[in-house]
Amino acid sequence: MPESTALQNTSLTIQADQPKPISSDLFGIFFEDINYSADGGLYAELIQNRSFEYTSADNPDWNFFTGWELIQDGGSCLVELADASPIHPNNPHYVVLNIDSTSGEVGLINQGFDGIVIREGEFYDVSLFARNLSGTIGTLTVRLVSRTGEILGEAALPKPTLDWAKYTTTIQATGGDNYARFVLVTSGSGALALDVISLFPQKTFHNRANGQRADLAQVIADLKPKFMRFPGGCLAHGDGLDNMYRWKDTIGPIETRREQFNIWNYHQSVGLGYFEYFQFCEDIGAKPVPIVPAGVCCPNTGAKFTGLWEQGQQGLPMEDMGEYVQEVLDLIEWANGPITSTWGAMRAEAGHPEPFGLKYLGVGNEERITPVFKERFKMIFEAVKAKYPEIVIIGTSGPRPEGEDYDDGWSFAQELNVDMVDEHGYKAPDWYWNNLHRFDSYAREGATVYLGEFAAHDMGRANTLRSALAEAAYMTSLERNGDVVRLASYAPLLAKQRRTQWLPDLIYFDNTQITLSVNYYVQQLFSLNAGDVYLPITIHMDTDEENIAASCVQDTTSGDIIIKIVSRSEVPLAAGIDLSSVSTLEPFATCTVLTGDPLAVNNPNNFWRPVSVLPETSNMAISSVFNYEIPAYSLTIIRMSTSRSV
Numbered sequence: 001m002p003e004s005t006a007l008q009n010t011s012l013t014i015q016a017d018q019p020k021p022i023s024s025d026l027f028g029i030f031f032e033d034i035n036y037s038a039d040g041g042l043y044a045e046l047i048q049n050r051s052f053e054y055t056s057a058d059n060p061d062w063n064f065f066t067g068w069e070l071i072q073d074g075g076s077c078l079v080e081l082a083d084a085s086p087i088h089p090n091n092p093h094y095v096v097l098n099i100d101s102t103s104g105e106v107g108l109i110n111q112g113f114d115g116i117v118i119r120e121g122e123f124y125d126v127s128l129f130a131r132n133l134s135g136t137i138g139t140l141t142v143r144l145v146s147r148t149g150e151i152l153g154e155a156a157l158p159k160p161t162l163d164w165a166k167y168t169t170t171i172q173a174t175g176g177d178n179y180a181r182f183v184l185v186t187s188g189s190g191a192l193a194l195d196v197i198s199l200f201p202q203k204t205f206h207n208r209a210n211g212q213r214a215d216l217a218q219v220i221a222d223l224k225p226k227f228m229r230f231p232g233g234c235l236a237h238g239d240g241l242d243n244m245y246r247w248k249d250t251i252g253p254i255e256t257r258r259e260q261f262n263i264w265n266y267h268q269s270v271g272l273g274y275f276e277y278f279q280f281c282e283d284i285g286a287k288p289v290p291i292v293p294a295g296v297c298c299p300n301t302g303a304k305f306t307g308l309w310e311q312g313q314q315g316l317p318m319e320d321m322g323e324y325v326q327e328v329l330d331l332i333e334w335a336n337g338p339i340t341s342t343w344g345a346m347r348a349e350a351g352h353p354e355p356f357g358l359k360y361l362g363v364g365n366e367e368r369i370t371p372v373f374k375e376r377f378k379m380i381f382e383a384v385k386a387k388y389p390e391i392v393i394i395g396t397s398g399p400r401p402e403g404e405d406y407d408d409g410w411s412f413a414q415e416l417n418v419d420m421v422d423e424h425g426y427k428a429p430d431w432y433w434n435n436l437h438r439f440d441s442y443a444r445e446g447a448t449v450y451l452g453e454f455a456a457h458d459m460g461r462a463n464t465l466r467s468a469l470a471e472a473a474y475m476t477s478l479e480r481n482g483d484v485v486r487l488a489s490y491a492p493l494l495a496k497q498r499r500t501q502w503l504p505d506l507i508y509f510d511n512t513q514i515t516l517s518v519n520y521y522v523q524q525l526f527s528l529n530a531g532d533v534y535l536p537i538t539i540h541m542d543t544d545e546e547n548i549a550a551s552c553v554q555d556t557t558s559g560d561i562i563i564k565i566v567s568r569s570e571v572p573l574a575a576g577i578d579l580s581s582v583s584t585l586e587p588f589a590t591c592t593v594l595t596g597d598p599l600a601v602n603n604p605n606n607f608w609r610p611v612s613v614l615p616e617t618s619n620m621a622i623s624s625v626f627n628y629e630i631p632a633y634s635l636t637i638i639r640m641s642t643s644r645s646v
Contacts, residue, residue: 010573010630012565014552015536016581022482022553024532027475027523028225028286028489030453032233033272034264034502035495040113041509042220042494043272044213046124046199047182048113050269052081052095057261064093067110071185074104087129087164087195090249090258094195096133099188105141107185108194114498115179116199117511118144118152123202127168128184128194129255130160135190142169142184144199146177160192166255170202178512196255206283210254210271219507219514220284220493224527227287229362229452229489230277232263236365237293239263240301241314244293247274247331251350263298264501275347278335278356287359288335289487292328294364294396295321295376315372325383332358332388360392360487362452366399366424369408381416394420394450401425401438413447420486424453429470432456433568436473436549439481448484453491455519461503463517465613465633466568466598472522472635473549473566480551482534490523517602518613521594522635525615529562529637531555537563541573548573548630558641561585565628565636568598573630579640580624586641592617595634 031037039045048067056062064081071077078098086092099106110116118124126142143154153171160167182199186192200210205217231245238244239261249258250273257270274290281288301312316324330343335358337344344355363380367373381393395418398405406423413421439449454474456467471490478485495505506523508515531553539548547569554561561582567573579585596613603612620628622640630636 009542010548010575011540011578012550012563012575013538013578014561014563014581015538016561016579016583018536019554020483020534020536022479022532022534023486024530025226025287025487026478026482026485027527027530028227028229028289028487029220029223029493030229030233030489030491031231031277031493032491033231033235033262033268034233034492035505036113036266036499037492037494037496038272039267039269040499041496042212042216043269043276044201044204044211045269045271046112046116046201047110047197049110049267050198051091051196051255051259052093053091053259054267055261058267059265064095069109071105071107071109071183073106073185075099075101075106075187077101077106082193088256090256091195094129094193097192097194099135099137099186099190099192101187102189105185105187107183108197110182110197111179112182113511115511116144116182117178118173118176118180120173120176122173124153124171124173125168125200125202126155126171126198127166127200128157128197129164129166130157131164131193132160132162133191133193136188137190137192138187140167140184140186142171142182144171144173145181145183146175147179147181150175152177152180164193198254205280208279208283210276212272212276212280215514216494216507216509217280217284219516223520223524225284225286226527226530227289227360227487227489228277228281228284229289229291232291233365233453233491234263234298234300236291237296237298237367239298241297241316244297246327247290247292248327250274251334251346274331275350275352279352282356288356289360289362289394290331290358291362291365292331294367294373294380295324296364296367296373299366299368313368313370313372315376318375321376321379325380328363328380329383329387332361332384332391358391360394360420362394362422362450364396365422367396367405367409369398369405369412374412377412378416381418392419394422395447396422399424401427410447418447420448420450422450422452426453426455426457429456429458429466432470432474433546433549436477436546439477439485442481442484444484448486451478451485451488453489455490455504457504462599463504463519463601464598465518465594465596465600467504468518468522468594469566469568469598469633469635471519472526472564473568475522475526476549476551476564476566479531479534479553479564490519515602518594518600521613521615525592525594525635525637526564529564529639531562535561561640561642563638563640565630565638567630567632567634569630570632572632575628575630576625577628577638578625579622582624582642584642585622585624587621587623589620589622589638589640590617591620592637592639593631593634595631598633
């Protein structure tokens with residue numbers, strides 16, 4: 001680091017006598033099922049392709065038996081896909097094992113998503129649906145088996161009957177393995193139908209049945225997000241009208257949910273469905289922000305085959321729009337209605353009699369603002385506002401923070417008096433620094449802003465400190481404009497190592513490890529140090545180059561004042577901080593600093609520097625006017641205690 005003689009003079013003056021209320025929901029998260037975020041990720045199910053619904057539409061190399069292998073130990077077995085008399089119309093396929101094994105075992109092996117993690121002493125719930133179609137099928141045995149063939153636990157299930165029935169058991173693991181396998185075997189002679197074969201750890205986040213992977217959910221919870229947007233993103237409006245995310249298909253018992261291909265070229269079991277999303281929001285203290293299709297599919301529908309990006313938008317037939325509008329209204333009743341209402345009763349039956357308290361509803365995502373879109377959006381918007389005027393409806397302005405769809409999206413929102421507009425933008429780090437005053441000129445009346453997807457894309461799409469600091473600088477401007485920018489979320493949230501379709505992301509994981517990017521710590525620090533009042537701050541530097549960004553907020557609940565300072569200077573800066581406008585100020589503050597090489601990344605695969613940038617917190621003495629040395633390439637957060645108001 002350069003010697004302190006290289007320091008430049010900087011001053012920051014806080015005008016605590018000019019407070020401005022800002023959004024208390026400003027910083028949240030956006031969950032989209034991309035990069036294997038749900039199945040094989042946050043959703044704790046350990047069996048891959050549990051319902052045999054994989055097809056080549058998911059992935060050209062996949063079929064109904066992907067993820068499975070046959071066991072023929074002393075017997076023979078032929079497997080086929082069937083669809084006659086399924087468990088439920090939404091779950092149309094199952095497998096039939098044609099078995100001839102009087103002296104040995106035959107059955108199935110599943111290796112999960114890149115292996116199954118089994119921990120010694122922990123309990124795992126097994127469930128499956130079975131039906132004896134013909135002949136004499138013996139008892140079913142389910143096992144957890146290590147990669148070396150050691151049995152880590154097993155249990156027997158009764159002989160299947162002539163009708164579909166659900167069979168359940170629990171296995172306590174006698175050993176552990178990060179690459180275990182699930183095995184199901186039987187004997188006899190005849191035809192055995194199987195479907196919805198599940199292996200679920202009892203140890204989930206908040207011990208929820210059909211819940212989330214505990215460690216991954218916890219690092220999301222540790223962000224302390226004020227809201228969570230879900231399920232997308234492009235996933236919400238889908239790759240074609242048949243692939244639109246329909247919330248009713250994702251609730252109820254898992255065997256009644258409608259699985260479908262993922263727009264990101266894999267599969268959605270929808271085990272993580274709307275009930276689980278809302279419950280997870282509640283568990284982490286985040287307001288739910290569901291995004292429903294605006295009656296149109298993704299503008300990029302079919303682009304992976306045709307190369308015609310932004311040309312594939314299609315609208316639901318107008319004769320179907322009345323039913324679809326009712327579907328959106330039913331969602332609000334399901335989330336907020338009393339148990340005496342039709343959909344509120346269904347929520348209560350699922351285990352949540354109290355309303356979820358839905359406040360925000362997004363309609364559409366990155367849409368082209370065409371007549372097809374506008375006609376359908378208007379129908380949804382007017383119907384929701386007529387029945388539920390208290391719901392804040394979030395419109396769309398396309399995928400970029402400029403251009404035709406951006407301009408048309410805002411004009412259309414103002415024409416309808418939409419509550420909020422969803423802006424997106426992925427730009428280079430310098431763009432964020434060059435646009436620190438973007439929202440200063442936005443109108444203070446009319447539609448407000450949800451910055452639904454943003455991330456600084458550095459060279460190679462790497463999660464560098466430079467990108468994180470660019471985001472931090474921009475977030476200081478979001479706080480300054482927190483009266484008009486009401487919500488903001490980095491995107492995407494999750495990425496499974498070696499299974500990614502998009503970079504950069506906030507949290508990287510595999511089956512056993514989690515890596516928190518530098519960008520994660522920026523988002524966390526802003527969320528943990530958010531306020532509901534903005535205090536104007538004046539920055540003066542002895543240079544015209546804008547290398548410093550700063551904001552100051554107050555949390556009126558605690559009374560704390562929080563200053564955030566971002567520097568992209570290559571040398572430390574000597575700063576004078578003037579708080580003389582604050583009437584009462586404790587003499588000590590906490591100071592948290594995130595700093596390092598601007599190109600540093602937190603990479604678990606880097607042997608020499610697996611994690612290189614972490615925040616460090618210390619105590620510091622302060623007064624009404626004090627000096628602070630701003631480190632080069634840094635985010636600093638100074639949190640001070642005061643009386644409850646300034």
